[in-house]
Amino acid sequence: MKGQFFPYGDSIKTGKFPIATASLIAANLIIFIMSLSDFERIIQTFGFVPDLFPSYFSVMTIFTSMFLHAGFDHIFGNMWYLWIFGDNVEDKLGTLKFIFLYIMSGIVASLTQYITDPLSAIPSIGASGAVSGILGFYLVAFPKSRITTSSGYWVNEMPAWVVVGFWFAIQLFFGFATLAGYGGSNVAFFAHIGGFVFGYLAAKVAVKLQ
Numbered sequence: 001m002k003g004q005f006f007p008y009g010d011s012i013k014t015g016k017f018p019i020a021t022a023s024l025i026a027a028n029l030i031i032f033i034m035s036l037s038d039f040e041r042i043i044q045t046f047g048f049v050p051d052l053f054p055s056y057f058s059v060m061t062i063f064t065s066m067f068l069h070a071g072f073d074h075i076f077g078n079m080w081y082l083w084i085f086g087d088n089v090e091d092k093l094g095t096l097k098f099i100f101l102y103i104m105s106g107i108v109a110s111l112t113q114y115i116t117d118p119l120s121a122i123p124s125i126g127a128s129g130a131v132s133g134i135l136g137f138y139l140v141a142f143p144k145s146r147i148t149t150s151s152g153y154w155v156n157e158m159p160a161w162v163v164v165g166f167w168f169a170i171q172l173f174f175g176f177a178t179l180a181g182y183g184g185s186n187v188a189f190f191a192h193i194g195g196f197v198f199g200y201l202a203a204k205v206a207v208k209l210q
Helices: 019-046 058-068 074-091 095-116 130-140 159-179 188-210
Strands: 006-010 146-151 154-159
Touching: 006 058, 006 188, 019 058, 019 074, 019 095, 019 146, 058 074, 058 095, 074 130, 095 188, 130 159, 130 188, 146 159, 154 159
Parallel strands: none
Antiparallel strands: 006 146, 146 154
């Protein structure tokens, strides 16, 4: 997850232990550790490669790629954001709907990245698209939640709409800059954008159905 502010926690307390959030984190960690046994082969085999889509196996990798990570900093960032924001969203939605949101956000994220760079032969991996969907939902459900963040040596509390909104603005800026050919990056910004928008719209629908 790429952003200016690093979150340490939020002011919303959950009513019960977030079993789905914890289980997803555990699954990601276990698969990451297993992937270290033959890292390059596993990434090339189970990562989502846009250039191979929509072959049968590449469709499956949309799902498998969500549980692969490029390194310790990559998985730490994704799982930390999932833990900070996921428990509240799970508490709001319930376990099964939360898992559905997570998986669908990851799928939409991969397809969005495919649309913006369909000829890429580089495997796309990581849970950030799915986690972005959780952030999008959180922004709608808890816009006034206070997020404890740090930026360098500066620590402060800010409303969620500022922290999450600024994070999304960064994704938009770098995403369109990369699309326009200004600088290269190995970050799938449009996967973040696609996942976030899906989560945001899902929250809007959920609010209307209440």
